[in-house]
Amino acid sequence: MNAKITKILITVIVLAVLSGTAVQFYGHRHYQLPIIAGPGVTKVAMLSEYCESLEGTAADTHIFFLQGKEKGGKTLLIANTHSNEPAAILTALIFLENATLDKGTLIIIPQFNNSGSRNTKPGDGYPLYFDISTAWGSKKFRMGNRNASPLDQWPDPDVYVHYPDKQLLSFLDVRNTNRTWPGRPDGPLMERVTYAAMQIMREEKVDIAIDIHGAETMFPVTNCIVAPQKSIEIATIASMYVNAMEGFENHVEPSPGGFRGLSHREIGDHSDTMPFLLEAPIPFLDQPTGPKTVDLLLNGKDDFLLRLSEQKKLFVPYDETGWPMEKRVGQHCSVILEIMNQFSLANPDKEIQITNVPKYAEVLENGVGYYYRDPAKVDKNRIYKN
């Protein structure tokens, strides 16, 4: 009888814990981030318009077009390819809510791996959400995963065979939208996502594609612009400019020819678009860090990393100030603006003139949240839930 009561008690406790947890996961998966279309946004489309089979899936996501007054070059900005690298979406939203274009077009996909942004990473102890302080309160974001949710794309193969090169990649990479480029219309869901982005570039004749990321401080390819041969000249000049004029280092890494599936490799090889991939350090993702808190995510301050930096084991400068989000987002803003500027100088007939986007120093001074609009005070028709 005692054993029976114990079993019933344990079952009740387990069910209670599971129910409480299920509510939290459900809330995270279905939380809708209000994205405000700023004054520069002229058209909003869905990714499924470029690949029909995405319609009705969790991978479908909003695309925002900022058409200039005059024709010019076209830039595609991709954020949240990896939804656990949040500086990307924070940067994209600054452009989306503030930028206006006099010449050229800017296309922004703020939640590229929409499914990944609604996924958690078992084993890695991420927070479910993080908040960015603004003048009107705080803006709440989902903390997502590097890969799409298995609820949306499953099962995984025992090994992922990259399309079309047949290179063998980790089975997890079939859900990683920075391994599934260039994609195909009838492949696994994430290959359809990258295919749709390739279609945008082909159909809209996009000149520049910028994929925004974050990387560990112990990862050699961090705090840099990754570019293939066709983009390396513009990347190099942009890197030199921000170093000389804005006072931060952001070196250039060549895109390796033998590593398939990455945006900086496949976009260049499969279209006329020039790809760039931006990496800013994100200490939260490093393995040797203290507790995985929202504070570490936003401020990037960690004692273990500081001591490893003293042992010269990090690939970026690191001191007591850590790598705050303002610094990462500020760098992204400046580098993106400078890439567009250098492209315009090299191609005067395809000039892109963009205004109202802050540079590194301004973001450092004002903070990221300063540039986000209060959803309560904007036209409801300009708010898109994603």
Next chain:
Amino acid sequence: MAIALILLVMIAAYVIAKWRKLSVELCMLSSAVAGGIAGALIVQAPPLAQLARHLVEGTFTYLDVILVFCTATIFITIIAESGGVNYVVRGIIRTFYYKRVVVLLLLMFVILIPGALTGAGSISILTVGTPCALALGYLGIPKKRVAAILFIIAGLSAAAPPVNIWAMIISAGTAIPYVGFELPLGIPVLMLGAFTIFVLGWKRESNLELEEVLKDMPDVPAGMSMWRVLLPFLVFFGLVLVSRLLPFTLPILGLPLEFTIAAAVALLVSPKKLNFLILSRDTVKKLTPLLATMAIVGSLQQIMTVTGVRGLISFAVLSTPLVLLYILLILIIPISEGILTYGGAAIVGIPLVWFLDSMGLHATVVIAGLSLIWPLGDGLPPTALIGRLTIMFTKYEGTYWSFLKTTWLPWIVITIIGMLMIIFSSELSFLVRWSM
């Protein structure tokens, strides 16, 4: 200091639970819960309201592996229950009983193939472990050494190309292409596999005549034939192979479904009528402790991460001077596998490879060298993944440690070869070039 205190609380909880004679799984759960509460109180991570979420979320870390274990074990149980295993063993013994070199090498390849194709040594044990163990037993090898052979070669099969999960996890985390691993992994795996099976299996303890052995072996049910045994395996390996050869034509099935399809075929061609529901219920019951271990290891890993304990361990590894690190790797690598299974590759492997790469070592060869040592940890508690499966499938009845001690010679040789590959990785980089 605060994080070290959390680690101490976790260890204390584990020790107390062990003292109260709780199972390994409950000891680990106690450790995870205690660590989570200590973290919430000492470093406010995880927040107390999020503790249950972290514990539950962690159990999903190895959900795919759990599904593979279930379906693969049901598959092989159907083969065994239908008399297929006995039929195969009888066939091997009848044909090769007097050709020891050939039969040992053949069995080595049979054990290597499933793990090499799937990247999981456990799959080798689950699919071919039982028939191979029986065949080795009838060749006069005592059960203890049969278990040791299976454990070591199944571990090597996981490291063998084309699929090596440790290398894939590190490659994905370090942006090193998963290419050029065929020779740096294939050559040592074949050499070490042959070494293991000859060292542990050459000596014949009992010397029976073939007729006596065949008389002693269990009967094969009437109607059992080669094609009835082969067909389910052909279907399984065919599905694995076809998904590799025609990846853009076929839909992704995944290992659990591939095993389920093969199990359905095995059920259809069985000469004996089997009750699938009873068989699958009993199989899952037998597997429950292992499945529970996998679920709880995920929780433990998540709590260690969110509290900073995982970071502390990773930091300690990276702060160790290089020469001392080389010496400690002999312990760190298998122990990390024993505690975290593949998670060790992410926690220790990724920063380690970045660090060694920055010291001028050749990353691909370093990863290959580490991958040889990692599977040894699958014999170490708390998880002892391949070790426990080996005991289960070979029906070895001695103590776990007596089985593990038998592996000492191949264990040391594999460790030496792995370490030499890491230290002399630059000199061995030609193997990577030749693979491409």
